[in-house]
Amino acid sequence: MTEINVAILGASGYTGAELVRLLAGHPVFRIRALTADRKAGLPMADVFPQFTGEDLPVLSTIADVAWDDVGAVFCALPHGTTQEVIAALPGHVKVVDLSADFRLKDPAEYAKWYGHEHRAPALQKTAVYGVTELAREQIRAARLVANPGCYPTCAQLPLVPLLAAGLIEADDIVIDAKSGVSGAGRAAKEANLYTEVTEGMHAYGVASHRHGPEIDQELSLAAGKPVVVSFTPHLIPMSRGMEETLYVRLAPGVSAADLRAELVRVYAGEAFVRILAEGQVPQTRFVRASNLCHISVHADRRPGRAILCSVIDNVVKGASGQALQNMNLMFGLDETTNLRLRPLFP
Template sequence: MASKPPIRAAVLGASGYTGADLIRLAARHPNIAITALIAKGHAGQALAQVFPHLVSLDLPDLVTSDEVDWNKIDVAFCGLPHGTAHTEIRKLPERVKVIDMSADFRLRDSGTYSEWYGGAHSAPELLKGAIYGLTEHYRDEIKTARLVACPGCYPTAVLLALLPLLKTKLIAGEDLIIDAKSGVSGAGRTLKQNILFSEAGEGLSPYGIGNHRHVPEIEQELSLAAGATVTVNFTPHLAPMSRGELCTSYVRLAGKADAAALRKALNEAYAASPFVRVVEEGVIPATQHVRGSNYCHIGVFADRLPGRAIVVSAIDNLVKGSAGQALQNFNLMHGLDETTALEQLPLFP
């Protein structure tokens, strides 16, 4: 039997951190042929000039979007900045499947998008049909989607931990406090003063206090799970590390639920999910235990305060929080085993 031809992929935003990790993972995918690398500011350069660690890959030079023959592309991975992605994606032929790693198609309401991202959405007709790409909770919808909007890194870690608990009504939808920490790669590759080595190193600082852009995304999905409006107290912090994300969620228990019931519900929810691990009682999730992998580790702990529990989740923000999840969704969209090209174990130490 003749083998199927490879699926021809383009990477928009190939010069960013998420683009680089997508290329690193997809280059070893048996069903993908990376045929176009798009990076407007680096057009004309070889990939190795931008990312020397990828020098061993035999891939085309970086180009602008206008230089791509989109009739020869089957799927586009989009790692463009927020506010740019929707203007570029709307130009693509309808036959091209799109897996977007920006925030431009995550929010289901264009008004909410405008409120939090400071501008009108230029492709509301596509927004209506976009599928939220949290793989473990939208598998069936992702399989038949044309456009998948991969969740943000913080929402991925938070939602994987809390969605099953709200769906089973084991926790209350009120009084949710989320303390989150991320490596500096989450801020992107653009030069910013707060992510300079001497500014971010040897320190820990909160940012986006009370108004981080991932809040409406988190609340949107939690509210759908709860069947009622959910609001969260969410504060992210910049940690002095390149990659990794840790979210500690403080929850109020519902009814007679306890930490053991929460752990049981999470185990049942993810029994068939290869990349989500509910750690054993007493084991504490840590970013160094998932670094470089597509895994999410979740731990549940009883709080000393009566009626409360603490849920901790850890991911690699560039893999499960972005490029890895994008590739996992690609696999579902093309009828492949969702673990394909994502089997690598975490890097430790």
């Protein structure tokens, strides 16, 4: 296949750097442009020294990108800044947007949670929400894919098939989530200083995190009726990784074994989703730096209930890895291309 030139917008952040790592050695995609407006003119290795010696473009502004020479864009810009940028891109460019700007389908819901009206509503209507394993065919045909958030990805992979099959009740789902600090981005913030996050953990965004409505939206589609989950994220003193413990009420006559059997059936043959053997519990350390999601299912000691555990690397399957998985599909490639990464342990 002919090489395809790629631009990464927002390359100075964690997800941008991870895209550079994942694209290294890709047989089709070639990095042609890396943007970071405040660091324009610097070599990528000055911003991320792990790329010392790599043949990469110098960081530039978005205005300096030669779009005629670019076929694919990964947009890793902050929320709220992406809409007008993507709206201004030439029509031949395919885009995976890693921000939240095109995830919520309801413009009023977007305005409620993000504090301003959507600035590209026509484009928003065309965006495909892309948990790869759950939306392959729509992604293949898309020009713009809204890459899901990390917490929603970790929750939807176990929950969507169970809601779609009617095996769990839609009105009683609790999501207890934990993430490494990289999920907050690279910008300097007092709350993310070492002494603020080490040797402890804490909840944040309680009943107000922006990933809540994103989870509700997609679970509602799976259930065929409105779903509002109880979702609380926590910050854990580790650089990357995400674990979610999901508490569900079983539909009448359903057992935890039935949930596990359905997940095994749905994800049979999947490259990146692994349903663990009975009695095993997933751990973030065993998916670190990979595009994997490990899921387990357990009978609760309370009758009629079950507990699911789901882990991903928040920067890979929760962001840049899934973005590359989606872009591979958009260009007719095997979605696993350059993503069969073994987890990094110890």
